[in-house]
Amino acid sequence: MGSPASTPQEIAREAVRLLAARRLPPTPDNFQAAYHEVAGTRPLQPFPLAQLRQIGQALPERTPAQLRFKTLFNRAVTRHSWDDLEKLLVQHLGAASSPPPPSATPPATAQPPDSAEPAPHADEKAASIPISPDIAEPAARVIDLTLPLVAADDARLREMGEELVRYLRLEQHHAPTLRRMLADYAFRLSFGVDEQLGVREALLGLLRQVLEHIDAISPDNPWLRQQLQALVQAAQPPLSQRRLEDLQARLKDVIVKQAEAREQTVRAQELMRQTLATFLERLAQTAVSTGQYQAKFEACAQALERAQSLADMAPVVQDAIQTARAFATDTQRVVAELTELRDRADRAEAEVQRLRRELDQMAELVTHDLLTGVLNRKGLENAIDRETHRAERTGTRVCIALLDVDDFKRLNDTLGHLAGDAALKHLADVARRSLRPQDTVGRYGGEEFIIVLPDTTPDEAAAVVQRLQRDLSAHLFLHGEQPVLITFSAGVTELRPGEPVANAIARADQAMYRAKRAGKNRVMQA
Numbered sequence: 001m002g003s004p005a006s007t008p009q010e011i012a013r014e015a016v017r018l019l020a021a022r023r024l025p026p027t028p029d030n031f032q033a034a035y036h037e038v039a040g041t042r043p044l045q046p047f048p049l050a051q052l053r054q055i056g057q058a059l060p061e062r063t064p065a066q067l068r069f070k071t072l073f074n075r076a077v078t079r080h081s082w083d084d085l086e087k088l089l090v091q092h093l094g095a096a097s098s099p100p101p102p103s104a105t106p107p108a109t110a111q112p113p114d115s116a117e118p119a120p121h122a123d124e125k126a127a128s129i130p131i132s133p134d135i136a137e138p139a140a141r142v143i144d145l146t147l148p149l150v151a152a153d154d155a156r157l158r159e160m161g162e163e164l165v166r167y168l169r170l171e172q173h174h175a176p177t178l179r180r181m182l183a184d185y186a187f188r189l190s191f192g193v194d195e196q197l198g199v200r201e202a203l204l205g206l207l208r209q210v211l212e213h214i215d216a217i218s219p220d221n222p223w224l225r226q227q228l229q230a231l232v233q234a235a236q237p238p239l240s241q242r243r244l245e246d247l248q249a250r251l252k253d254v255i256v257k258q259a260e261a262r263e264q265t266v267r268a269q270e271l272m273r274q275t276l277a278t279f280l281e282r283l284a285q286t287a288v289s290t291g292q293y294q295a296k297f298e299a300c301a302q303a304l305e306r307a308q309s310l311a312d313m314a315p316v317v318q319d320a321i322q323t324a325r326a327f328a329t330d331t332q333r334v335v336a337e338l339t340e341l342r343d344r345a346d347r348a349e350a351e352v353q354r355l356r357r358e359l360d361q362m363a364e365l366v367t368h369d370l371l372t373g374v375l376n377r378k379g380l381e382n383a384i385d386r387e388t389h390r391a392e393r394t395g396t397r398v399c400i401a402l403l404d405v406d407d408f409k410r411l412n413d414t415l416g417h418l419a420g421d422a423a424l425k426h427l428a429d430v431a432r433r434s435l436r437p438q439d440t441v442g443r444y445g446g447e448e449f450i451i452v453l454p455d456t457t458p459d460e461a462a463a464v465v466q467r468l469q470r471d472l473s474a475h476l477f478l479h480g481e482q483p484v485l486i487t488f489s490a491g492v493t494e495l496r497p498g499e500p501v502a503n504a505i506a507r508a509d510q511a512m513y514r515a516k517r518a519g520k521n522r523v524m525q526a
Contacts, residue, residue: 011035011038011039012035014038015031015034015035015037015038016031016034018034018037018038019031019034028156028187028188028191031187031191032184032187032188035187041180041183047080047082047163049077049080049163052077052085053074053077055073056070056073056074056077059073069088069092072084072088073085073088076088078170079170079172079173079174079177080163080167080174080177080181081174081176081177082177083174083176083177084174136168136169136173137168137169139168140164140165140168140169143161143164143165143168143185144161144165147161147162149196150189150192150193150196151192152196153195154188154191154192154195156188157185157188157189157191157192160181160184160185160188161185161189163181164181164182164185167181267351278337278341296319296320296323300316300317300319300320300323303316303319367379367382369442369443371421371424371425371443372424372425372427372428372443373425373428374428374431374432374441374442374443374449375440375441375442375443376442376443377442377443377444377445379442380440380442380444380450380452381501383440383442383452384398384400384452384495384501385501387440387452387454388495390454391454391455391495392497394455396454396455397455397456397457397494397495398452398453398454398455398456398494398495399453399456399457399458399460399461399492399493399494399495400450400451400452400453400461400492400493400495400504400505400508401450401451401453401461401462401464401465401490401491401492401508401523402444402448402449402450402490402491402505402508402509402511402512403448403449403450403451403465403488403489403490403512404447404448404449404488404489404490404512404516405423405424405427405447405448405486405487405488406486406487406488406489406516406520406521407520408420408423408446408447411423411484411486415479415484419479419484420447422477422479423477423479423484423486424443424447426475426477426486427449427472427477427486427488428441428443428449430468430471430472430475431449431451431468433471434467434468434471434472435451435464435468436453436464438453438454438455439451439452439453439454439464440452444505449488450505450508451464451465451468457494458492458493458494458525459525461492461494462492462523462525465490465492465523466523469487469488469490469521469523472486472487472488473485473487487520487521488521489512489513489515489516489520489521489522489523489524490511490512490515490522490523490524491507491508491509491510491511491512491513491514491515491523491524491525491526492508492511492523492524492525492526493507493508493511493525493526507526508526510526511524511525511526512524
């Protein structure tokens with residue numbers, strides 16, 4: 001099998017090969033057993049602390065030997081040490097089976113009966129290692145805080161973590177026990193982390209799939225399609241709690257606005273449908289009435305042809321006159337109704353046009369730039385307002401950085417506007433990867449960007465922006481197969497309590513121009 005594995009990585013690889021050779025599934029338990037087999041160690045079994053403590057309390061302590069055994073037993077239980085328990089039981093059973101000494105006088109090194117705690121052996125002192133509370137307590141706190149994240153669906157991992165936290169908070173620790181507990185927890189934790197990462201990626205993929213296909217519900221709504229495209233961009237990793245809060249607020253706004261617009265559109269469509277139905281009904285009635293009057297007029301004409309005298313013609317003429325008056329009255333009524341229908345149709349059309357204008361105006365409520373996927377001006381205003389209120393509550397500081405791409409006009413003139421747009425998108429993508437999770441980036445206008453840096457001093461903010469400059473130089477923009485170096489100059493300033501945001505942006509803008517004059521690709525503080 002080659003040279004024996006020595007590092008944890010080599011042991012893990014050998015364990016995977018061993019599972020594959022034995023055709024065993026790589027479950028956490030199988031992998032843990034194979035790892036310990038390759039490493040030549042024993043896996044730590046669950047320690048029955050409560051049961052062993054109950055046994056320790058029940059042990060007799062009438063003689064010095066019983067008192068010493070009980071003390072050492074309880075100490076081994078407190079340390080979760082199977083090795084100490086095994087050694088103690090073997091020694092005790094061996095002493096119990098050996099003949100008593102010939103002399104009744106206890107040796108000089110015997111422990112006096114009234115001693116509170118027997119002196120530990122040399123090997124016990126070597127194995128017992130007090131860990132500084134400055135290390136043990138933070139380590140226990142880290143494990144305790146991360147358990148809800150990584151062990152939500154793994155009861156065994158949660159038990160191991162809770163046991164390890166309790167053990168780290170003891171005053172003294174048994175070195176082999178602590179080593180094995182940490183190793184077993186780390187291996188089980190690796191599976192829990194992989195599982196959580198898989199769940200996260202699956203949920204993000206599901207969200208993107210829903211957002212990408214939901215526009216099929218409203219194929220003739222370009223506003224909704226734009227909003228959904230912006231939401232897809234916002235759901236790209238890396239994610240943070242702030243980005244998720246912003247995504248949730250934007251999605252809620254889209255749903256509410258779309259529901260309102262749809263309800264109003266449905267009402268307008270219903271009005272149009274009713275108008276058209278009434279119009280067709282009136283046309284049908286007019287056709288029927290016209291046929292009836294035509295039949296009456298025809299009857300009057302035939303009666304006039306048969307008339308022999310004025311006396312015979314008089315009632316026919318009177319009937320024709322009444323029929324003509326009724327026809328005129330019905331015609332006027334139909335004209336009035338059709339005029340009303342036309343007015344209703346005009347009002348319905350005006351309502352539809354108003355709704356279209358409202359949807360166009362709602363596009364201005366989008367908080368993300370459709371080209372780069374980062375915040376636009378409105379989104380930046382919301383982000384700065386949110387962070388300043390958070391800073392007031394927590395007593396922290398907020399900085400902003402104004403970035404301007406160097407020689408962007410020359411890039412546009414040389415490579416074209418499409419390449420310029422792609423360069424801005426490249427800068428935004430690098431910024432999302434480079435910035436800290438709590439930072440927010442937005443496009444202020446043209447080739448200018450603003451970064452909001454919460455809980456940050458100006459010196460720290462400048463360091464963050466300088467790191468972004470280095471990352472942008474390391475990841476060149478590709479125009480086709482041609483690499484293009486993109487740089488920017490930046491000004492950094494701190495938001496002062498109660499001042500208008502425009503004043504802080506103006507200070508950052510002045511610092512950015514100082515960086516331009518100093519040679520570009522620099523960061524200046526204001």
